Amino acid sequence: MSTIVVFVEHKSGSARRASLEAVGAARATGMNVVALATGPGAGELAAQVGAAGASQLVAVTGADKYSPDGCAADVVALVQSSGAKAFLCANTSAGKDLLARVAGALDCVPFADCVELRCEGAVFTVRRPVLAGKASITTQSDSPVLCASLRPNTFAVASGAGAATVSSVATKGGKVVVASIAAKPDAKLDVKEAPVVVSGGRGLREAPHFKLVEDLAAAFGNAAVGASRAVVDAGWRPHSEQVGQTGKTVSPQLYVAVGISGAIQHLAGMRTSKVIVAINKDAAAPIFKVADYGIVGDAFEVLPALTEAVKRARA
Numbered sequence: 001m002s003t004i005v006v007f008v009e010h011k012s013g014s015a016r017r018a019s020l021e022a023v024g025a026a027r028a029t030g031m032n033v034v035a036l037a038t039g040p041g042a043g044e045l046a047a048q049v050g051a052a053g054a055s056q057l058v059a060v061t062g063a064d065k066y067s068p069d070g071c072a073a074d075v076v077a078l079v080q081s082s083g084a085k086a087f088l089c090a091n092t093s094a095g096k097d098l099l100a101r102v103a104g105a106l107d108c109v110p111f112a113d114c115v116e117l118r119c120e121g122a123v124f125t126v127r128r129p130v131l132a133g134k135a136s137i138t139t140q141s142d143s144p145v146l147c148a149s150l151r152p153n154t155f156a157v158a159s160g161a162g163a164a165t166v167s168s169v170a171t172k173g174g175k176v177v178v179a180s181i182a183a184k185p186d187a188k189l190d191v192k193e194a195p196v197v198v199s200g201g202r203g204l205r206e207a208p209h210f211k212l213v214e215d216l217a218a219a220f221g222n223a224a225v226g227a228s229r230a231v232v233d234a235g236w237r238p239h240s241e242q243v244g245q246t247g248k249t250v251s252p253q254l255y256v257a258v259g260i261s262g263a264i265q266h267l268a269g270m271r272t273s274k275v276i277v278a279i280n281k282d283a284a285a286p287i288f289k290v291a292d293y294g295i296v297g298d299a300f301e302v303l304p305a306l307t308e309a310v311k312r313a314r315a
């Protein structure tokens with residue numbers, strides 16, 4: 001049976017959900033899935049990657065500090081030694097970096113931000129959004145190894161698939177090492193991975209009014225706060241929350257856009273959300289063209305009422 005190598009990101013032995021989605025997508029092709037993880041705690045991921053569909057976990061040792069080029073060398077070595085037909089990772093910051101390095105080293109085409117992956121015979125087919133999300137392109141890979149990153153929140157995480165055997169391998173090491181990571185003081189959900197995103201725009205008029213957006217996000221319990229570029233440029237919200245062409249691409253189960261007009265650059269980052277709700281006082285705002293549900297109204301009246309309704313529904 002052919003093999004797919006999947007890079008699994010984790011935090012001290014707790015796998016990132018987007019990586020488990022990549023394991024699930026690999027498993028869905030029917031191929032043998034080998035997960036590779038690096039850094040302290042990598043060896044503790046066996047149960048998680050096994051349940052998600054991997055038959056084997058390769059824990060890279062000697063890589064206490066993450067090295068992008070070292071990790072790429074470790075992945076390439078595993079792909080070559082296992083004769084893998086594909087390498088997959090999540091389309092996160094680290095995943096995008098790794099994809100380019102691995103594809104370059106293997107002399108293969110990198111397919112970034114895929115939202116569909118199929119394998120028929122020995123041929124892989126991937127689908128990716130293009131033109132700022134206005135279209136998608138379906139491509140068949142003729143590279144000897146398919147190298148692809150998968151958009152978070154797009155593929156399902158399998159559960160109870162089985163157990164993964166664990167083996168370890170020493171890192172090849174790299175020239176670049178991440179010396180330290182400054183963790184954010186709060187442990188907020190990232191917009192890219194949250195199942196619900198509540199985003200605010202210039203319609204909220206000033207920064208303190210974002211409290212209304214935060215309240216709705218808190219009422220959902222599993223939501224992240226997002227923002228349009230207009231409010232990020234105005235300094236109301238951090239760039240880490242910006243959704244769109246020059247911000248983050250999100251694909252949550254539910255995206256709520258409040259006081260956001262729906263400029264093409266914003267749509268580029270959120271139009272693949274499963275359900276889109278728009279709240280805007282202008283019935284002609286372009287955001288309504290992509291919304292599944294629209295509320296034409298004043299955000300300052302709609303948000304408190306919606307927050308109370310969500311709280312009641314979840315009580």
Ligand SMILES: Cc1cc2nc3c(=O)[nH]c(=O)nc-3n(C[C@H](O)[C@H](O)[C@H](O)COP(=O)(O)OP(=O)(O)OC[C@H]3O[C@@H](n4cnc5c(N)ncnc54)[C@H](O)[C@@H]3O)c2cc1C
Pocket residue numbers: 200201202203204227228229230231242243244245246247248258259260261262263264265266269279280281282285297298299300
């Ligand atoms: C190269 C480039 C890259 C860009 N990248 C991004 C990007 O990544 N992300 C992004 O978001 N933008 C991006 N932009 C900017 C984009 O073009 C828009 O300017 C921006 O998205 C507008 O933000 P907004 O919808 O919050 O503000 P506006 O366009 O000003 O819209 C405000 C909306 O709020 C509504 N409103 C006003 N008052 C209320 C109220 N009381 N209740 C309800 N609704 C109300 C209005 O009807 C209006 O529709 C980019 C632009 C360029 C040129």
